[in-house]
Amino acid sequence: VRYCKRLPKIELHAHLNGSIRDSTLLELAQEHDQRGTISSYPNVREIILKEDRSLQECFKLFDVIHVLTTDHSFITRITKEVIEDFAAENVVYLELRTTPKSNVLTGMTKRSYVEAVLAGITKANLVLCENHQLHAHGIQVRLLLSIDRRETTDQAIETVKLALEMKSHGVVGIDLSGNPVTGNWKTFLPALTYARQCGLPVTLHCGEVHNPDEVEEMLAFHPDRLGHACVLQESQWERLHNLRIPVEVCFTSNLRTGCVKSICDHHFAWLYKTHYPLVICTDDRGVFSTNLSSEYAIAATSFDLSEHDLFELAKNATRFIFAEEPLKRHLDRIFAGVEPNYR
């Protein structure tokens, strides 16, 4: 784990509200409790601290988290903390994703939500600059805006338009996520197609549950990356192999939510063996009590990878980022600079 922590790493699949520290969530719950704004969840502490969660229980937890994080100041705070936590384990590039939300009670709009996240990124940068001796390479942060499968076509298009307007502020792509048994992904096809036409890369949560028709259609859409891709049919694995769409692999999340039965059954083994483009990620470091270094350590111990293999995995991930070319070259230079120490 020590090697995995020292290794510069790229994180491409991290949901903001799934990456909050437990201590912060508990603090926010207490604050809401005092204000009387969380009365519909009397057992909020147990919900937050529960260890094993099914996929559906995770979405219940997200509903609770979303009640706790309705203030702009909370959004800014959690963003800053999440970035600090990734920086502390040598993540040099973080593509954080989050679903812009509106809330009439708190006066929040999708736009003001994203602005609060951007304020958190700025705050984190300031703190990390002050402590630059602790973070030799710094951390570059970019944002993906997520579309939740509960949304309508119009809401999804609003998110894409917002992403386009915020491009110069570090928004680099669009994600489709949310409860995989909810909604029909075709609802979002107009928004996703529009994003693509406007040059915004798209990543899709795909194959978290058995839904071969949806997987088929998602592969036909040919997104820029795929999240998870756990439950595919034999012919779809073959198709994926030819398409070479980079896959965001999240071991702990897949095991905890039951998308994959055991680590021995994880598709990483096959993807890795066939030199398939992939990147190791956390998904929800708070919800699943993990971090990126631990996910690399899981890869090492479960699939017998050497330190050099882990270094190559981390380095190759720069190929799949959605950010601009000069940043890719900056990250390549970081890996080239440290490579001799990792041979």
Ligand code: 5GP
């Ligand atoms: P947020 O977008 O609110 O910052 O992060 C939490 C949201 O991300 C959840 O409500 C859900 O829509 C999405 N999410 C987080 N983890 C997962 C996951 O494992 N699978 C899917 N499909 N969506 C997820």
